[in-house]
Amino acid sequence: MGFESKRSKLLHGAQRLYEAVTEQVDCGVLQRAFQTGKVFWSTYVLLSLYVWLVIHRLRDVRHADVKFFRQRFYNQFQQDVEFRVYAAGVQVGVTKWLKKLEEHFYETAFDFDKVLAPGSSETLADVILRKYYGGEEAHRADADLLARFALREMACLAATDEEAVLRGNVRFSSADLAAALERAGVTSAGDSTAGAAAAGATTTAPAAPAAGAVPAAGGAGPGSG
DSSP states (O other), X not given: OGXXXXXXXXXXXXXXXXXXXXXXXXXXXXXXXXXXXXXXXXXXXXXXXXXXXXXXXXXXXOOHXXXXXXXXXXXXHHHHHHHHHHHTTOOSSHHHHHHHHHHHHHHHHHHHHHHHSTTOSSOHHHHHHHHHSTTOGGGHHHHHHHHHHHHHHHHHHHTSOHHHHHHTOOOOOHHHHHHHHHHTTOOOGGGSHHHHHHHHHOSOOOOOOGGGOOOTTOOOOOOOO
């Protein structure tokens, strides 16, 4: 049994798929293309978007193996986020921050699912602007671009065989796509002086506990929601 058992294969598939996600996000291309900056929060929201895309792809599959895979994939995400919080310099109040981030993930996932349902009064770009960019209208063009990208990736995942997803054999095209957008000079709010200034703030976040605040290199904290 061991490595070749069904559960082991699913576990390794979840690990492989999450590694593919981090490879896309950690290269930095997405942050530049969508003007999310280079701080902790900008990376977190991109990771969480990918995780939601995968979970959304599998949410209607009721098989026990898929449920196991989804949970293990999500666990990979949570463990990675905890590591990144510590790496950002937070030493005090980590549990509090992790809880806030998890709440933000579930709230955002709920809003994403809701906005995709018929009759929604919001667009996906509206939710992205509110949850990822703190509602800053200076980032409206960035939110629109990220929404179009997310819908494209969603369509690609929908066309991907379920077994391939469970094996972790998913090749995301996002980094190449984002690089192409950047080379093409797609206009975004971050290209303007005002937009660049707004990009420095990245999101509107609640103040961190004084003793556990993320240093200038990071910015852990949910956006306004």
